[in-house]
Amino acid sequence: LGSGFMERARCRSCSEMGVVVHRHPLNITIPKDIPRRHEMVFEGLGHHVPRKEPGDAVITFHVEEHPLFTRRQQNLFTHRDISLTEALCGLQMSISTLDGRQLLVKTKAGDILKPRTVRCIHGEGMPIPWRHSQESFGDLFIRFDVIFPDTLDKDTLEKMKELLPPSKPCTLDRYGDIIICRKLRDR
Numbered sequence: 001l002g003s004g005f006m007e008r009a010r011c012r013s014c015s016e017m018g019v020v021v022h023r024h025p026l027n028i029t030i031p032k033d034i035p036r037r038h039e040m041v042f043e044g045l046g047h048h049v050p051r052k053e054p055g056d057a058v059i060t061f062h063v064e065e066h067p068l069f070t071r072r073q074q075n076l077f078t079h080r081d082i083s084l085t086e087a088l089c090g091l092q093m094s095i096s097t098l099d100g101r102q103l104l105v106k107t108k109a110g111d112i113l114k115p116r117t118v119r120c121i122h123g124e125g126m127p128i129p130w131r132h133s134q135e136s137f138g139d140l141f142i143r144f145d146v147i148f149p150d151t152l153d154k155d156t157l158e159k160m161k162e163l164l165p166p167s168k169p170c171t172l173d174r175y176g177d178i179i180i181c182r183k184l185r186d187r
Contacts, residue, residue: 019048026057031129036063036071069098074126074138079145087113087146095142097124105142115146 026042038061046055070077076098082091090109094102103124107113118141125138152160172178 019050026059028059030061034061034063035073037061038063066098068096071126074128076125076138076140077143078140079143081145081147082113084146084148087115087144091144095140097140103140113144113146116143118143 026045028040040059040061042057042059044054045057048054068078078095080093080095082093086093090111091105091107091113093105095105096102103121105119105121107119113119121140121142123137124140128136128138
């Protein structure tokens with residue numbers, strides 16, 4: 001007989017690795033204000049290796065983009081297209097919030113919204129978790145994009161000339177050329 005190890009009963013549950021795989025669910029509450037790519041670490045709930053400290057389970061959250069809102073820290077950003085009439089004469093529109101409420105957004109007559117104007121609604125952003133008050137929220141910023149009409153008929157143009165401030169006159173020196181700008185598709 002030769003020397004060697006005596007074969008004992010083999011462990012069928014661990015395949016002689018010394019570790020048995022157990023799956024158990026983790027019950028976690030995902031905060032509604034969780035930032036993108038946030039990681040939650042659960043110490044000691046990861047892989048176990050014999051004679052070593054157990055590893056950690058790490059869960060990384062990938063937050064999907066919202067179709068209407070963009071988030072920067074606790075602030076929300078959105079944009080809305082408005083007509084030239086709304087930009088000049090006053091605006092009244094509804095915005096749905098992430099928690100299902102409706103906000104009525106109004107501007108006063110004479111409060112002109114120029115293209116790409118940004119207005120802020122305080123306290124309508126995401127919750128601020130590090131502040132102790134439950135009333136602490138970021139802000140909602142709305143950028144207004146003014147949609148101009150493609151054309152205006154002569155009557156409308158005349159009415160607008162009467163209502164709006166006059167154009168500044170332009171003079172040319174004697175060598176100046178008069179050039180009429182045309183739309184690119186009119187060529």
